[in-house]
Amino acid sequence: MITPEYCVAMARYNAWQNRQLKAAFEALPAAELTKNRKAFFGSLLGTANHLLWGDLMWMSRFDGGTAPEGGIGGSTGLCETGLAWSVERFRADARILLWAEGLHAVDLVGDLTWWSGALGREMRKPRSLCVVHMFNHQTHHRGQIHAMLTAAGAVAPVSDLPFMPEDGPWL
Incomplete structure (x- = not known):
């Protein structure tokens, strides 16, 4: 379904997009980041936090590392400020990129089994499908953020x- 090269390209794309979001967030007053924009996850920061939480959750399943605490409902409060978000986002993007750069084709075959807090049951899906989902989830929520930035009158990043x-820089 996918290759390690695809994963590296998507990890680089993710980091590039998040660097641009960081710059866009820094150009906004803090109140604009937390303003409820009636999006699914409320605010720009709430949506960015949910996306970060999701990446950390998926990475814990892929690399066996630390998972974020709490569930989807609390994901919007992961970081209280744009600055805290940018620090944690940088760390997560480095984790994703290092993981992707270390992949071999065999790492993307077979099934992944995990406990889904959202569904309250064990899940089992093809590992490659789960990896594609993580990158697709990123794109989906960054699209929401892009729309909110545009509506706020900010310059939204090139996506x-x-x-x-x-040739980067990726981080």
Whole structure:
């Protein structure tokens, strides 16, 4: 279904997008980050926090590392400020990139089994599907953030994959 090269490309894309979001967030007053914009996860920061929480949860399943505390309901409060979010986002992006760069084709085959707090039961799905889901989930929520930034009158980042720099910097 996917290759290690795909994972590296998506990890780089993720880091590139999040660097741009960091810059966009820094250009906004703090109140604009936490303003309820009636999005699914409320605010810009709430949505960014949920996305970070989801990445950390999936990475814990892929690399066996630390998972975030709490469930989806508390994911919007993961970081209280834009600055705290940017620090944790940088760490998560480095974790994702290092993981992707270390993948071999065999690491993407077989099933992944995990406990889903959202569904309250054990899940079992193809590992490659779960990896694709993590990257798709990122794109989905960054699209929401892009729309909220635009509605707030901010300059939203370039998100087109073909326009990603070929040589980084990724983090």
